[in-house]
Amino acid sequence: SDKIEDELxxxxxxxxxxGLEQLEAQTxxxxxxxxxxxxxxxxxxxxxxxNEETFKQIYAQFFPxxxxxxxxxxxxxxxxxxxxxxxxxxxxxxxxxxLLRGTVHEKLRWTFNLYDINKDGYINKEEMMDIVKAIYDMxxxxxxxxxxxxxxxxxxxxxxxxxxKNKDGVVTLDEFIESCQEDDxxxxxxxxxxxxM
Amino acid sequence: MAAGVAAWLPxxxxxxxxxxxxxxxPMPLAPTEKNKRQDELIILNVSGRRFxxxxxxxxxxxxxxxxxxxxxxxxNEDTKEYFFDRDPEVFRCILNFYRTGKLxxxxxxxxxxxxxxxxxxxxxPEIIGDCCYEEYKDRKRENAERLMDDNDSENNQEGSMPxxxxxxxxxxxxxxxxxxxxxxxxxxxxGFFIAVxxxxxxxETVPCGTVPGNKELPCGERYAVAFFCLDxxxxxxxxxxxxxxxxxxxxxxxxxxxxxxIIDVVAIMPYYIGLVMTNNEDVSGAFVTLRVFRVFRIxxxxxxSQGLRILGYTLKSCASELGFLLFSLTMAIIIFAxxxxxxxxxxxxxxxxxxxxxxxxxxxxxxTLGYGDMVPKTIAGKIFGSICSLSxxxxxALPVPVIVSNFSRIYHQNQRxxxxxxxxxxxxxxxxxxxxxxxxxxxxxxxxxxLNEALELTGSTEDEQHMTxxxxxxxxxxxxxxxxxxxxxxxxxxxxxxxxxxxxxxxxNHEFIDEQLFEQxxxxxxxxxxxSSRSPSLSSHHGLTTSCCSRRNKKTTHLPNSSVPATRxxxxxxxxxxxxxxxxxxxxxxxxxxxxxxxxxxxxxNCKTAQITTAIISIPTPPALTPEGExxxxxxSPGHSTNIATTTTSNIxxxxxx
Numbered sequence: 001s002d003k004i005e006d007e008l009x010x011x012x013x014x015x016x017x018x019g020l021e022q023l024e025a026q027t028x029x030x031x032x033x034x035x036x037x038x039x040x041x042x043x044x045x046x047x048x049x050x051n052e053e054t055f056k057q058i059y060a061q062f063f064p065x066x067x068x069x070x071x072x073x074x075x076x077x078x079x080x081x082x083x084x085x086x087x088x089x090x091x092x093x094x095x096x097x098x099l100l101r102g103t104v105h106e107k108l109r110w111t112f113n114l115y116d117i118n119k120d121g122y123i124n125k126e127e128m129m130d131i132v133k134a135i136y137d138m139x140x141x142x143x144x145x146x147x148x149x150x151x152x153x154x155x156x157x158x159x160x161x162x163x164x165k166n167k168d169g170v171v172t173l174d175e176f177i178e179s180c181q182e183d184d185x186x187x188x189x190x191x192x193x194x195x196x197m
Numbered sequence: 198m199a200a201g202v203a204a205w206l207p208x209x210x211x212x213x214x215x216x217x218x219x220x221x222x223p224m225p226l227a228p229t230e231k232n233k234r235q236d237e238l239i240i241l242n243v244s245g246r247r248f249x250x251x252x253x254x255x256x257x258x259x260x261x262x263x264x265x266x267x268x269x270x271x272x273n274e275d276t277k278e279y280f281f282d283r284d285p286e287v288f289r290c291i292l293n294f295y296r297t298g299k300l301x302x303x304x305x306x307x308x309x310x311x312x313x314x315x316x317x318x319x320x321x322p323e324i325i326g327d328c329c330y331e332e333y334k335d336r337k338r339e340n341a342e343r344l345m346d347d348n349d350s351e352n353n354q355e356g357s358m359p360x361x362x363x364x365x366x367x368x369x370x371x372x373x374x375x376x377x378x379x380x381x382x383x384x385x386x387x388g389f390f391i392a393v394x395x396x397x398x399x400x401e402t403v404p405c406g407t408v409p410g411n412k413e414l415p416c417g418e419r420y421a422v423a424f425f426c427l428d429x430x431x432x433x434x435x436x437x438x439x440x441x442x443x444x445x446x447x448x449x450x451x452x453x454x455x456x457x458x459i460i461d462v463v464a465i466m467p468y469y470i471g472l473v474m475t476n477n478e479d480v481s482g483a484f485v486t487l488r489v490f491r492v493f494r495i496x497x498x499x500x501x502s503q504g505l506r507i508l509g510y511t512l513k514s515c516a517s518e519l520g521f522l523l524f525s526l527t528m529a530i531i532i533f534a535x536x537x538x539x540x541x542x543x544x545x546x547x548x549x550x551x552x553x554x555x556x557x558x559x560x561x562x563x564x565t566l567g568y569g570d571m572v573p574k575t576i577a578g579k580i581f582g583s584i585c586s587l588s589x590x591x592x593x594a595l596p597v598p599v600i601v602s603n604f605s606r607i608y609h610q611n612q613r614x615x616x617x618x619x620x621x622x623x624x625x626x627x628x629x630x631x632x633x634x635x636x637x638x639x640x641x642x643x644x645x646x647x648l649n650e651a652l653e654l655t656g657s658t659e660d661e662q663h664m665t666x667x668x669x670x671x672x673x674x675x676x677x678x679x680x681x682x683x684x685x686x687x688x689x690x691x692x693x694x695x696x697x698x699x700x701x702x703x704x705x706n707h708e709f710i711d712e713q714l715f716e717q718x719x720x721x722x723x724x725x726x727x728x729s730s731r732s733p734s735l736s737s738h739h740g741l742t743t744s745c746c747s748r749r750n751k752k753t754t755h756l757p758n759s760s761v762p763a764t765r766x767x768x769x770x771x772x773x774x775x776x777x778x779x780x781x782x783x784x785x786x787x788x789x790x791x792x793x794x795x796x797x798x799x800x801x802x803n804c805k806t807a808q809i810t811t812a813i814i815s816i817p818t819p820p821a822l823t824p825e826g827e828x829x830x831x832x833x834s835p836g837h838s839t840n841i842a843t844t845t846t847s848n849i850x851x852x853x854x855x
Contacts, residue, residue, distance in 0.1 A: 058209075159218070159219060186217055192224055
C-alpha cells in the first residue's frame with residue numbers, strides 16, 4: 001500500500017512544460033498562440049498531463065451521438081510519442097504544430113503513424129479495418145442511409161486499391177505518401193484546418 | 198458543451214486530418230472566422246471591485262448576461278469597463294462559474310439574495326454543482342416553507358372579507374375560534390363535552406361499592422341510566438358538531454377524508470351501533486369491542502391543542518424513521534428469540550416453550566423493562582440474554598434523536614410563525630403609515646400647486662420659489678404623475694381643504710391670503726426639514742408656527758391641538774388648514790429612517806395624523822366630498838369611514854380610537 005501511495009503522489013505532481021521560447025522554436029506556433037493553447041490545456045488538466053481517459057471524455061463531448069472512444073484511443077497513441085500513457089503539453093503542442101502548420105509531407109507522415117497501430121512501419125488490412133470501424137463508430141447507429149454490415153470492409157478495399165501500389169497486402173510509408181499526393185482531394189483537404197488557431 | 202471543452206475544439210479539428218486519406222469524397226469548406234479578434238482582457242467593475250477576465254471566458258456561455266451582447270448595455274465608455282451596480286461577493290461566484298464551469302453556492306449568502314443575482318445574470322440555479330446543490334435546495338425549501346407560513350397566516354388574518362356566505366363564516370368560525378365569540382363559545386363547549394365524555398368512560402369502569410347481592414359492580418352498571426344519559430348528551434353534541442362541520446366544509450369530499458373527521462365518526466359510531474343492535478349474545482361480544490373505540494374521543498382534543506397537532510405532524514413526517522425503528526426491532530426480536538429458545542431448550546421447566554413465547558422475553562429485555570416473568574436459567578441463555586439487553590438499548594436509541602430533532606424543528610417553526618405574525622402586523626401598520634404619508638405629501642404638493650396659482654395672482658414670486666425648493670426631484674415627478682392621472686380621469690384625490698380645490702382666489706379676501714402665507718411659512722419650514730439636514734427655521738411668526746415646529750423638534754406625541762392658540766376657532770377653513778399643517782409635518786418625516794424608529798413612537802403620531810386627516814375630510818362641504826369618494830387614497834382603513842359621522846368641530850382630535 002505504500003507503493004500505491006507513492007504512485008499516487010507521483011501522478012499528482014505537476015508537470016511543467018519547457019519554456020515558452022523553446023517551444024516556440026520547436027513548433028510553428030507564435031508565443032501568443034502557445035499561450036492560448038496552454039491556458040486551455042492547463043484549465044482542463046491542471047496536473048499538466050492528459051491521460052487517455054480524459055482524451056476519450058473530451059472526444060466524446062464532440063461526438064455525442066456515437067462512440068468516439070476507439071478512435072480517441074488510436075489518437076492518443078499517436079499523440080503519445082513516448083508511449084508512456086500520458087500526453088504532456090509538449091507532445092500535444094508538437095502534434096498540433098504538425099497538423100496545423102506542418103508541410104504536407106509531415107502531415108501525411110503523422111497520419112500514417114496514426115493508422116499504423118502497432119507502429120511496425122506497415123499498415124495492413126486489419127489495422128485499417130480497425131481505424132475505419134472506429135471512424136464509423138463515431139457516427140453512431142442512427143445514420144442515413146443505415147450503415148451496412150460490410151461498408152467498412154468495402155471502404156478498406158477501396159483504400160487498399162488506391163494505396164497499395166505493389167499489391168503486397170500492406171501499405172508502406174512511401175506508398176502512402178505517394179498515393180496521397182496523387183489525389184487532389186486529399187491534398188486539398190489536408191489544408192482544410194489550417195486556420196483553426 | 199462544457200466550458201473548457203470548447204478550448205479543445207482546435208485539437209479535435211486538427212485531429213480530423215486523420216480521416217482525410219480514408220475519405221472518398223471532397224470535404225466541405227471550413228468556416229472562416231470573420232472578425233477574428235485577439236483574445237482580450239475585459240474589466241468588470243462590480244460596485245467598485247474590479248474583476249478581469251478574458252473575453253472568451255465569458256463567451257463560453259452565450260445565453261447569459263455576461264456571455265451575450267447584453268453586457269454592452271453596461272459598458273462605460275469613459276472608463277472602458279463594464280460597470281454593474283450589484284453585489285461583488287456574489288459576483289465572485291458567478292465569475293468562477295465562467296472560469297471553471299461549476300457554479301457554487303456560498304453558505305454564508307442569503308438564499309433569496311443569491312437567487313436574485315442569478316436571475317440578474319441570466320444563470321439558471323439548476324446548474325449549481327453537486328457539491329453545493331444539496332445545501333442550496335435545503336435553504337430554498339426552508340425559505341419557501343417560511344414564506345408559505347407567512348402567506349397562510351396572512352390569508353387567515355385578512356380583514357373583513359366583504360361578502361362571506363353563511364357557510365363560509367361558519368367554516369371560518371370552526372377553523373379559527375377566535376374570529377367571533379360564538380365560535381369561541383362553541384369551541385369551549387365541545388372541549389368541555391369531550392372531557393366529560395372521556396371522564397365518564399373512565400369512571401364507568403371504577404368499582405363503585407356493592408349492591409345488595411354482594412357483587413362488586415363497576416359504576417357503569419350501578420348507575421347505568423345516568424351514564425347512558427351522559428353518553429347520549431355527549432354523542433348528540435358531537436353529532437351536531439360533525440354535521441355542522443360537514444355542512445360548512447368548502448369541500449365535503451375532502452372533509453370526509455380528513456383525519457379529524459374520521460376520528461369524529463369513530464367516536465360517535467359505537468353509540469349508534471349500540472342503539473341499533475339488539476341484546477344478542479353473539480353480537481354483544483363485538484359490541485363490547487366497539488365500546489373501546491369511544492376512547493378515540495380523546496383525539497378530538499387535537500383540534501383544541503396546537504401541541505398535539507404538532508406531535509401528530511411530527512410522527513407523520515418521521516414515518517420513515519419510525520418504520521426503520523420498527524423494522525430493526527423486529528429483526529432483532531426474531532433473532533434473539535430464536536437464540537434464547539434454543540439456548541433454553543435444554544433446561545427443564547423452561548418458560549421458553551416456543552419461539553413466539555420467547556418474543557415476549559426479548560421485547561421486555563430489549564426495552565429494558567425486565568418484568569422477570571421469564572428468566573433464562575442456563576448459562577448460555579444468560580449470556581445471550583445480556584447481549585440482548587445491551588443491543589436493545591442501542592437499537593432503540595438510534596432513531597429516537599431523529600424523531601426528537603424533527604419535533605423540535607417543527608415546534609420551533611411554529612413558534613417562529615407566531616412571532617412573524619406579530620412582526621408582520623407591526624410592519625403592515627408601518628407600511629400603511631408610509632402610504633398615508635406619501636399620499637399626504639402628494640396632496641400637500643398639490644396644494645402647493647394651487648397656492649402657486651393663488652400666489653401668482655398676488656404676485657409674490659419669492660415665496661413661490663421657497664416652496665418649490667423643498668421637494669426632491671423624484672417626489673415632484675411622482676406628484677406630477679398623480680396630477681396627470683387626475684387630469685386624465687377628470688377625478689381628483691381628496692384635497693384636505695375642500696376650499697382649496699376651488700381655484701378662485703380673487704374672491705377670497707385678504708384673510709385667505711394671510712392664511713396662505715402663514716401656512717406657507719409653516720410648510721416651508723417643515724419641508725426644509727424633510728429632505729435635508731438643515732436646521733429648521735424656527736420662524737417666529739406665530740404661536741401656531743412655533744407649535745408646529747416645536748412639536749417636530751421635540752418628537753413628542755402630544756396632541757397637536759393642545760398648543761394651538763385660539764385662532765383655530767376663527768373659521769372652519771382655518772381649522773382645517775391648521776390641522777393640515779400639523780398633520781403634514783410628521784408625515785413628511787415618515788421617511789425610511791423614521792420607519793426604523795421605535796415603532797410606538799413612529800406609529801402613534803402617524804396614527805393621529807390619520808385621525809386628523811379623517812377629521813378634516815369630514816368637515817363638510819359636501820359637494821367636494823362626494824364625487825371624489827372613490828379616488829380617495831387607500832390608506833384610510835374601513836375603520837375610518839365609520840368615524841366620519843362622529844366628528845364635530847370642537848372634538849376633532851378625539852375622533853376615534855384607532
